[in-house]
Amino acid sequence: MRFVHPVKNLKSRLTVVITALVFVSSVLLALAALTLAEREMAGLVGDREFALLSSAAGHLERDLDAKRTLLRAIAEGAHPDSLAEPGAVQAYLERHGTLREQFFNVVAFDASGTLVASLTDRRQIGTFSGADRPYFTQTVSAHEGIVSQPFRSKLSGRPVVLLTEPVYDAAGRLVVILAGGIDLGQPSFLGQLEPLKPGRSGYLFLLAPDGTILHHPDTRRILRKVSEEAGGVMPTTQRALAGFEGWSRAPTKAGVDALIGYKRVPSTGWIVGIVYPAAEAFAPLIALRRAAMLPTTLLALLAGLLGWLAIHRLLRPLETLRTQIARVERGEADIDVLDLSRRDEVGALSRAFHSLTRLRARADEEMARLARTDSLTGLHNRRVFEAELDKALLRANRSGSRVAVAYLDIDRFKQINDTHGHATGDLVLVEFARRLRATVRVTDTVARQAGDEFVVLFEHLGASEELAALGRKIVEAMRPAFLADSIDLAVTTSVGLAVAAPGIGRDALLRQADEALYAAKAAGRDGYRVVPPPPLDTANTLAH
């Protein structure tokens, strides 16, 4: 049996294809399901984060509101005239301990901008002037309390935002401006956002409307403007500064894939932001994806194994057919060993192979027959005659029986061709062959040697005279007129006959017969000549 390389083997290839298909489709299915789940989950997580963000913004809003309300209440509760006394403002502020709970520090400036009170540090009272500070000038021009831009306090050196509240006397003159400071670096205010941060490394941050960072886990960035930082403003931040509120999935400045949300604090325009790294947000899904790979691979392997078994079983008849064909090829079985009754493709293949083999055998037979036959007369050809003669000579040598050959040539055949045409000549050849065949025994081998030359092999000859009688018989058989194309033609033949001497070869014997034929022709044609001549007086006779 011929070895079939495993990779070229149909079973192996089908198994590989099935395994690969199952694997790819399982992986694609799992990925599609996980991607859908991830999208769904992103929506849920994003919405939840945004809700968190909104509550953080609401919390800041309420906290700022509470601080402003407190500061306003204290400003309104003061008697402007009594505040004119030196130390009166300081004393007034100190009477309101709740201010310390709400603010990092509360200071007061007189109408000229001079610091007149400070809850936490009194050292610069009377010397420090806030007259040129934006929070002072803006409050003066606004005639009401403001929330300042974030800045680094000259008094404390800390990053702060100030809430201000002016106090006017009955005549409408500015008496003092109270300013409550919120320390952006202290947990008391923005630090309250910390518990809301998502995941392990997620965080919240706060931006002023102009992009100044008010709060960030990296405290070095506080008071910096995002537009002035290395790397510039990220597109998502840019959108938020332009008014966008909501969440999207985008990389952070540090290149971390994250869910990023933004929400404004209405009263100040501050933007609360949240960053939730996707790796943490989707951690369960990522774990699920990893966990899904093993069952998927096992499933594909199992499908491959089952596929191999199924294929093995389904292809078994094909394997049987292959084995049977190999046996037929080796000559160990007949073509009928094939199962032609199957109703599937293997049956069709068997029938096709069977009929092809039969057809081929018939064609081979026909080829062999044509190779042995003279196509015009249907007699044996020269090759067959020579082979038969060789065998007959061998047999004769062994058995001592007598073998002879007759060499015939139609007399003046060229003339028949020339006079009546080649086609008529062919008809004469056919009729000549028929008469010759009919004249000798069926066991004698008759062949067309070439052109108008014929040969006959006689075996088991009796007396020598018998050969002469045969020669005569042949000559006489040709004498009746040949009817060819409605024309009566007189056709005669000359025959040379030779008896095989013991041990003579084929060519020598044929040469002898040919020489006898030549002699018969020379003697006037329409006769025969036998060599060696028969011993009796009939010998060497040219018969007419």
Ligand SMILES: Nc1nc2c(ncn2[C@@H]2O[C@H](COP(=O)(O)OP(=O)(O)OP(=O)(O)O)[C@@H](O)[C@H]2O)c(=O)[nH]1
């Ligand atoms: N019609 C036909 N003619 C053939 C065929 N094969 C050979 N011939 C012709 O047969 C003729 C044979 O002539 P030869 O045997 O040489 O001479 P001949 O005319 O028979 O004269 P002798 O043999 O001397 O009696 C030639 O003209 C060949 O062309 C054939 O298959 N068909």
